[in-house]
Amino acid sequence: MLLPEGVLINGLTGEVSPDTGKYTKRLSELREVFQDRAELDRMVATEGDPVVYEVIEYKKEGSDLFFGTTTMEAGNVGGEYFMTRGHFHQRRDMGEVYYTQSGHGVLLLESRDGETRVVRMEPGVCAFIPPDWAHRSINVGTEKLVFVWVCNVEAGHDYGDILKRGMRKVVVDRDGADVIVDNPRYAA
Amino acid sequence: MLLPEGVLINGLTGEVSPDTGKYTKRLSELREVFQDRAELDRMVATEGDPVVYEVIEYKKEGSDLFFGTTTMEAGNVGGEYFMTRGHFHQRRDMGEVYYTQSGHGVLLLESRDGETRVVRMEPGVCAFIPPDWAHRSINVGTEKLVFVWVCNVEAGHDYGDILKRGMRKVVVDRDGADVIVDNPRYAA
Numbered sequence: 001m002l003l004p005e006g007v008l009i010n011g012l013t014g015e016v017s018p019d020t021g022k023y024t025k026r027l028s029e030l031r032e033v034f035q036d037r038a039e040l041d042r043m044v045a046t047e048g049d050p051v052v053y054e055v056i057e058y059k060k061e062g063s064d065l066f067f068g069t070t071t072m073e074a075g076n077v078g079g080e081y082f083m084t085r086g087h088f089h090q091r092r093d094m095g096e097v098y099y100t101q102s103g104h105g106v107l108l109l110e111s112r113d114g115e116t117r118v119v120r121m122e123p124g125v126c127a128f129i130p131p132d133w134a135h136r137s138i139n140v141g142t143e144k145l146v147f148v149w150v151c152n153v154e155a156g157h158d159y160g161d162i163l164k165r166g167m168r169k170v171v172v173d174r175d176g177a178d179v180i181v182d183n184p185r186y187a188a
Numbered sequence: 189m190l191l192p193e194g195v196l197i198n199g200l201t202g203e204v205s206p207d208t209g210k211y212t213k214r215l216s217e218l219r220e221v222f223q224d225r226a227e228l229d230r231m232v233a234t235e236g237d238p239v240v241y242e243v244i245e246y247k248k249e250g251s252d253l254f255f256g257t258t259t260m261e262a263g264n265v266g267g268e269y270f271m272t273r274g275h276f277h278q279r280r281d282m283g284e285v286y287y288t289q290s291g292h293g294v295l296l297l298e299s300r301d302g303e304t305r306v307v308r309m310e311p312g313v314c315a316f317i318p319p320d321w322a323h324r325s326i327n328v329g330t331e332k333l334v335f336v337w338v339c340n341v342e343a344g345h346d347y348g349d350i351l352k353r354g355m356r357k358v359v360v361d362r363d364g365a366d367v368i369v370d371n372p373r374y375a376a
Contacts, residue, residue, distance in 0.1 A: 002318035004297045006307040109192045119194040130190035150338040
């Protein structure tokens with residue numbers, strides 16, 4: 001029988017205890033995501049291929065929901081902030097909730113028909129991600145960005161579209177402020 | 189089109205901004221829930237029928253998930269701590285997540301076949317509630333107990349069983365400590 005359990009979440013480190021799985025994404029694994037690939041290659045070679053983000057999950061067979069944390073390091077590649085790959089859900093009828101615990105981020109969203117929206121990720125902000133909006137989280141601060149996510153176990157990830165063509169907007173540092181600009185590499 | 193939105197949650201007060209609905213439960217509405225109904229009647233008459241808990245939700249038509257907060261006041265009725273009504277979900281295949289923000293509580297759970305489990309509700313603890321476990325939250329502290337919950341919009345509430353027969357266990361104050369004892373009113 002599936003049993004209830006208390007799962008301790010550390011909002012500063014993203015630790016989940018107990019967890020049922022985790023993975024990290026290093027800079028070299030996110031080469032298609034960033035604009036300045038020469039700079040990315042240089043960082044991978046000289047900075048030891050830094051971790052960009054870590055995902056830790058708590059997922060039990062037989063539950064409809066699962067949850068976990070994403071912890072994004074602070075950093076940028078030629079002025080473009082560290083970010084997740086970004087994805088649609090495979091199930092177009094399933095959304096998600098992102099509840100920011102610490103740090104400062106931008107949640108960049110794109111609807112199936114190309115509308116862009118932004119939600120500021122600040123501690124205490126619970127971002128409502130409706131079904132069929134691609135979403136990417138971006139650390140625009142100087143500390144870790146940690147958020148708790150909850151979604152249906154059947155939502156699934158569809159990374160293909162976003163990896164291939166990019167999102168329409170990118171978030172870059174301009175004199176210490178984050179600004180949203182058109183993606184010069186966007187391939188419609 | 190359903191749009192993304194950032195929803196600010198105050199982990200100390202339970203405020204949700206913006207919200208889409210809320211309700212409060214006062215002591216007089218929870219008469220069946222407590223053991224000592226004479227004491228409850230006295231409190232209702234002399235203490236102005238205090239609010240026991242408030243639920244605030246953020247729910248959008250077309251989303252599969254919704255979320256909100258429950259804020260429980262500190263207090264007890266003849267030693268039995270303030271608590272929610274307790275419920276199963278109508279959908280037996282749908283669980284829930286309760287993420288405690290502040291205060292100190294006990295999440296009392298009962299499986300369909302009568303097994304009892306307890307999860308301590310402390311700040312940072314994300315309680316995993318599997319499908320088909322009745323759940324009731326109980327404020328065993330001296331301050332507000334505030335938690336964020338997330339579940340499927342179709343989960344639904346089935347209060348009937350628990351209201352009629354009670355849960356098998358109750359949580360009471362014994363010399364300032366919370367203890368779990370058999371429910372003397374339990375009607376199998």
